[in-house]
Every structure is written in C-alpha cells, then in structure tokens.
Amino acid sequence: MQQYLALCQRIIDEGIWIENQRTGKRCLTVINADLTYDVSNNQFPLITTRKSFWKAAIAEFLGYIRGYDNAADFRKLGAKTWDANANENAVWLANPHRKGPDDMGRVYGVQGRAWRKPNGEHLDQLRKIVNNLSQGIDDRGEIMTFYNPGEFDLGCLRPCMHTHTFSLLGDTLYLTSYQRSADVPLGLNFNQVQVFTFLALMAQITGKKPGLAYHKIVNAHIYEDQLELMRDVQLKREPFPLPQLEINPDIKTFEDLETWVTLDDFKVEGYQCHEGIKYPFSV
Ligand SMILES: Nc1nc(=O)c2c([nH]1)NC[C@@H]1CN(c3ccc(C(=O)N[C@@H](CCC(=O)O)C(=O)O)cc3)CN21
Numbered sequence: 001m002q003q004y005l006a007l008c009q010r011i012i013d014e015g016i017w018i019e020n021q022r023t024g025k026r027c028l029t030v031i032n033a034d035l036t037y038d039v040s041n042n043q044f045p046l047i048t049t050r051k052s053f054w055k056a057a058i059a060e061f062l063g064y065i066r067g068y069d070n071a072a073d074f075r076k077l078g079a080k081t082w083d084a085n086a087n088e089n090a091v092w093l094a095n096p097h098r099k100g101p102d103d104m105g106r107v108y109g110v111q112g113r114a115w116r117k118p119n120g121e122h123l124d125q126l127r128k129i130v131n132n133l134s135q136g137i138d139d140r141g142e143i144m145t146f147y148n149p150g151e152f153d154l155g156c157l158r159p160c161m162h163t164h165t166f167s168l169l170g171d172t173l174y175l176t177s178y179q180r181s182a183d184v185p186l187g188l189n190f191n192q193v194q195v196f197t198f199l200a201l202m203a204q205i206t207g208k209k210p211g212l213a214y215h216k217i218v219n220a221h222i223y224e225d226q227l228e229l230m231r232d233v234q235l236k237r238e239p240f241p242l243p244q245l246e247i248n249p250d251i252k253t254f255e256d257l258e259t260w261v262t263l264d265d266f267k268v269e270g271y272q273c274h275e276g277i278k279y280p281f282s283v
C-alpha cells in the first residue's frame with residue numbers, strides 16, 4: 001500500500017503534464033515504477049484508502065486467461081471494464097475489423113491463448129507455460145506476451161499490462177509483469193490485484209510455492225480530471241493493514257480455471273478500507 005501511495009505522491013510532486021491525443025486529456029506523468037508483492041506471505045495489495053472493486057479485477061483477468069474477445073463474456077464473469085473500449089471509442093467503432101457490439105478484437109487473452117502463426121495455426125502461450133512449470137521446467141523463456149504490433153489494427157486497444165514472465169527457483173515460482181501505461185487511480189488499482197492473483201493461481205495449479213511478484217511500469221499517469229480527488233481526498237487518508245486473498249483450494253488444474261471457476265471461488269479476509277471514490281474514466 002505504501003508503495004502505491006508513494007507512486008501517487010511522486011506523480012504529484014515530480015510529474016510532467018503531457019497532452020494525450022487518444023483521449024484528448026492532459027496527464028500528469030512520471031516514467032518508471034517498480035512495485036513488489038509478497039505472494040508467499042499472502043500480502044494482498046488491495047488499495048485501502050478507498051473501496052476497491054477487486055472482484056471485477058479478478059474477473060477481468062480470468063477472462064484474459066480464457067482468451068475472451070468480447071465485452072459480453074467479461075460482463076458474464078463480473079467485469080464491466082471493457083464495455084466502453086468495445087462500444088464507445090470512435091476509432092474502434094469505425095474500424096472495419098470490428099465484428100459488432102461488444103467485440104474487442106484480437107487483444108489481450110486472444111494473443112495469450114491463440115497467437116497467430118504465419119502458417120495459419122495458433123499458438124497457446126499460456127498452456128505451454130503451465131505444462132513446463134508443472135514439470136518443474138523453467139526454460140528461461142516462460143513468457144506470455146499480449147503485445148503483437150502486427151495485429152494492433154485488429155483490436156480496440158493496445159494491451160497495457162502486456163507481458164508476464166514466470167521463473168522457477170527450486171520449487172518457488174516468481175512472476176515479473178510489464179506494463180507500458182498505467183492509469184494510476186483506476187487501472188493500477190486493478191492491475192496490482194491481477195499480478196498478485198496470477199502468481200497465486202499459477203503456483204496453485206502447477207504445485208509450486210508462490211514467491212514474489214514484480215510489477216514493472218513505464219508510463220504512470222493521473223488524468224487531469226482525477227487529480228483533485230487523488231491529491232485532496234485519497235492521499236489525505238491513512239492506509240489500513242493489507243488483507244489476505246483466499247482462493248478455493250479445489251482449483252487444481254488449468255482446465256478448472258478454463259471451465260467452472262467463478263468469482264465465488266475468491267474471498268478477501270480482513271479488508272478494512274475508507275469509503276469509495278468515483279474517479280472519472282477516459283475512453
Ligand atoms: N483510461 C483507462 N483507464 C484504465 O484503467 C483502463 C482503460 N482506460 N481501458 C481498458 C481497461 C479497462 N479498465 C478499467 C475500466 C474501468 C474501471 C473502473 O471504472 N473502476 C471503478 C469501478 C469498478 C466497478 O464498479 O466494478 C473503480 O472505482 O475502480 C477500472 C479499470 C482498465 N483499463
């Protein structure tokens with residue numbers, strides 16, 4: 001929690017105003033942030049200085065793991081986070097590759113589960129990683145990347161958290177996640193939950209102990225219409241101790257994640273937080 005608040009404060013103290021063409025808004029911006037989460041001691045990095053909708057963050061990530069390409073499928077799982085990008089962005093609405101309402105195109109999980117090869121076949125990056133880790137193999141390339149510049153025009157948004165690398169040291173599993181762009185008040189709050197949960201889940205289904213998760217961010221920003229709420233409300237509050245994430249121990253395989261798992265299989269213990277803050281969202 002301290003590292004999140006320190007990043008927010010750093011943006012306010014040292015950030016530079018940058019005009020963002022895609023959204024037409026200015027962003028107070030810093031470059032480079034490194035966050036670390038202690039998954040081995042179950043220190044769930046949930047924001048406590050406002051109410052966090054952590055279930056939607058896990059639902060969104062479960063959708064990526066399943067390779068979803070449609071905002072309706074995300075809604076069914078419990079995340080409304082893709083509605084605006086799939087249905088309200090003028091550039092995507094005018095894109096001839098958009099298949100209709102709620103289509104997101106070839107973004108995120110589609111690349112993770114079905115990367116297109118030149119011969120027309122598809123490559124499942126995540127299944128390869130699960131298979132290797134389950135056998136105790138780390139080939140120093142246990143990488144899932146959503147970043148496919150050759151297909152950017154086939155999707156509604158370039159991935160923000162774009163690459164996840166797993167590493168094994170003995171029977172302890174580590175994760176390093178890379179993010180090119182972070183909306184610190186809204187998106188980062190979700191992304192922290194996702195990095196933590198991804199390592200915890202992968203350790204559970206591959207039979208490894210979870211270690212640390214490293215979250216590396218390049219462009220970290222606060223949009224101009226979010227600044228006042230962050231500076232004058234959220235940063236004035238005292239944080240509470242971190243809660244713990246409880247995952248249903250019956251989740252044992254990759255197929256479990258792909259089929260029956262829902263948000264009911266995740267619980268947070270000991271979450272104390274200040275009241276919610278509604279930050280503006282930019283499409
Ligand atoms: N400008 C922007 N920021 C983002 O964080 C973001 C995008 N765009 N586009 C793609 C995804 C969608 N994500 C989102 C979208 C919405 C919320 C959001 O509205 N969160 C609210 C309420 C969530 C709820 O009620 O479930 C929050 O207070 O956290 C968060 C992340 C993250 N990403």
Ligand SMILES: O=c1ccn([C@H]2C[C@H](O)[C@@H](COP(=O)(O)O)O2)c(=O)[nH]1
Pocket residue numbers: 022157158160161181182183184186187188191
């Ligand atoms: O997981 C996510 C997804 C998106 N974001 C934020 C970061 C930016 O504010 C926008 C994306 O805009 P770009 O112009 O493509 O950078 O969404 C996030 O923080 N986390």
